[in-house]
Amino acid sequence: MEENNLIWQNFIGLLKNRISTVSINSWFKYCKIYKIEDSVEDNKAIKIITIMTSSLFIKEALIKRYLETIEELMESILGKSCNIEFVLEEEIINSKNDESEKAATASRDELETKIDFPVENTPTYQQPIENNLIDKYSFENFVVGESNRLAHTAALSVAEQPGKLYNPFFIHGKSGLGKTHLMHAIGNYIKSTSGKRVLYVTSEKFINDFRLMNMNKGSNYVQFFKDKYRGIDVLMIDDIQCLEKAEKTQQEFFHTFNSLYDMNKQIIISSDRSPDDLKLLEERLRTRFSWGLTVNIYPPDIDLKKRIVKNKMLGHAVASLVEENVIEYIAANSENDVRHIEGAVTRLYAYAAMMGPHRIDLEFANEALRDYLKNSVYMDSNIAKIQKAVADYYKITVEDLKSKKRTSNINYPRQVAIYLCRTYTDESFPKIGLEFGNRDHSTIMYACDKIKEDLENNLQLKEAVKEIKNNIG
Numbered sequence: 001m002e003e004n005n006l007i008w009q010n011f012i013g014l015l016k017n018r019i020s021t022v023s024i025n026s027w028f029k030y031c032k033i034y035k036i037e038d039s040v041e042d043n044k045a046i047k048i049i050t051i052m053t054s055s056l057f058i059k060e061a062l063i064k065r066y067l068e069t070i071e072e073l074m075e076s077i078l079g080k081s082c083n084i085e086f087v088l089e090e091e092i093i094n095s096k097n098d099e100s101e102k103a104a105t106a107s108r109d110e111l112e113t114k115i116d117f118p119v120e121n122t123p124t125y126q127q128p129i130e131n132n133l134i135d136k137y138s139f140e141n142f143v144v145g146e147s148n149r150l151a152h153t154a155a156l157s158v159a160e161q162p163g164k165l166y167n168p169f170f171i172h173g174k175s176g177l178g179k180t181h182l183m184h185a186i187g188n189y190i191k192s193t194s195g196k197r198v199l200y201v202t203s204e205k206f207i208n209d210f211r212l213m214n215m216n217k218g219s220n221y222v223q224f225f226k227d228k229y230r231g232i233d234v235l236m237i238d239d240i241q242c243l244e245k246a247e248k249t250q251q252e253f254f255h256t257f258n259s260l261y262d263m264n265k266q267i268i269i270s271s272d273r274s275p276d277d278l279k280l281l282e283e284r285l286r287t288r289f290s291w292g293l294t295v296n297i298y299p300p301d302i303d304l305k306k307r308i309v310k311n312k313m314l315g316h317a318v319a320s321l322v323e324e325n326v327i328e329y330i331a332a333n334s335e336n337d338v339r340h341i342e343g344a345v346t347r348l349y350a351y352a353a354m355m356g357p358h359r360i361d362l363e364f365a366n367e368a369l370r371d372y373l374k375n376s377v378y379m380d381s382n383i384a385k386i387q388k389a390v391a392d393y394y395k396i397t398v399e400d401l402k403s404k405k406r407t408s409n410i411n412y413p414r415q416v417a418i419y420l421c422r423t424y425t426d427e428s429f430p431k432i433g434l435e436f437g438n439r440d441h442s443t444i445m446y447a448c449d450k451i452k453e454d455l456e457n458n459l460q461l462k463e464a465v466k467e468i469k470n471n472i473g
Contacts, residue, residue, distance in 0.1 A: 004033040014073045025317045026353040030054040046081045052089055059086045132200045137184035143311050145304030151295040155182045159189035162234050162266035166293035172271045173297030176337030179270040183236045196233035203242035210249045230259045236268040244280035254285055299336035306331040312345040318352050325441040326365040329430035333373045347372050362430055382425045383435045389471040390417040402437040418444055419451035
């Protein structure tokens with residue numbers, strides 16, 4: 001592993017002579033060599049280099065834009081022809097060996113099938129058990145807000161006193177809200193502050209290992225399985241809902257749970273639903289999940305999303321070019337999913353790496369993220385209703401409100417519509433600006449301030465706003 005890191009550092013050093021620092025930070029910063037293998041192709045010795053990337057978007061970009069460059073530089077470092085392959089970080093987490101990868105593609109029925117093999121044909125399992133923790137996930141870089149504060153506080157308490165306070169610790173919430181981050185943060189904290197043995201696995205991995213144990217009955221894999229899951233101090237199972245259709249695996253997990261619990265070992269579980277909503281799990285399991293502490297992570301509000309955006313931008317070379325309203329724009333129009341927000345930031349920086357802007361303003365961000373955010377940006381029923389009501393009242397069209405026309409018979413109704421959108425919806429200035437012909441933050445603020453001031457003394461405007469609001473319903 002240390003040799004691979006050294007090769008990668010040499011590669012980055014050579015790469016700096018080919019592409020800009022911004023491009024390196026955008027595409028290569030979170031990549032590393034996963035493994036290097038010797039192979040033969042056309043009777044010629046070659047190296048197969050597998051590079052781990054953090055996202056599918058980066059993987060595809062590296063293949064399209066930099067594959068030849070990577071091969072050429074790696075060949076110059078290793079002195080042999082190189083074939084480059086890519087693997088996603090999450091793929092490695094979900095599957096640590098070829099057996100697990102094959103098992104993951106099997107049907108649920110197959111996962112539950114017991115097949116006995118002769119003892120003499122079964123392999124020997126003596127490899128060390130990996131904890132599967134991702135080092136980058138910590139309490140320090142978990143962005144805390146009202147929606148996740150309880151989960152964060154409880155998770156830190158569990159990390160400080162595993163097996164003593166909340167056992168089991170059950171975290172539930174929709175995908176992408178930070179459950180997995182907190183689990184790894186707990187594991188990394190325990191690993192760094194004690195000698196306790198920690199294991200993080202997904203439910204799919206547990207199912208696969210259980211299947212392999214059934215396939216290799218009579219071998220030492222059975223003992224390996226029990227040592228792996230019962231001979232540890234902290235067991236973390238992600239996405240427990242995947243056990244719902246695996247009845248026999250549920251039975252094994254029930255016995256594993258009891259064994260660990262009786263020894264005061266910490267059990268941490270995550271799910272997309274609360275224990276009571278996991279109707280297909282055995283009742284005795286659901287009951288045990290409620291013995292400790294259950295916490296919910298809720299979708300982030302706009303302020304938390306803005307802080308998440310800023311957090312995801314930390315360390316990027318072009319972060320200083322990003323204007324504040326761009327952060328608000330991404331937060332307002334991203335889904336309530338940290339992965340979606342991270343994807344928006346990645347795409348914004350990728351576009352900046354290609355275009356080389358002097359600053360990243362709202363117009364640039366809108367262009368960079370047009371396809372990525374289109375499902376949530378370009379139509380909002382409340383804004384659309386207000387626009388139509390204003391247009392009908394002033395006998396103009398919605399297209400007029402969105403146009404660049406600045407005649408008084410259009411500009412003033414446009415300001416009224418902007419004021420109503422800001423006052424009677426939860427939308428941000430950037431979002432409203434986009435819905436009115438991609439107008440900038442200052443224009444939207446000016447319109448709101450002007451109409452607010454006019455309403456203090458203009459009775460005709462007050463009546464107009466009142467009637468428009470009635471028409472909106």
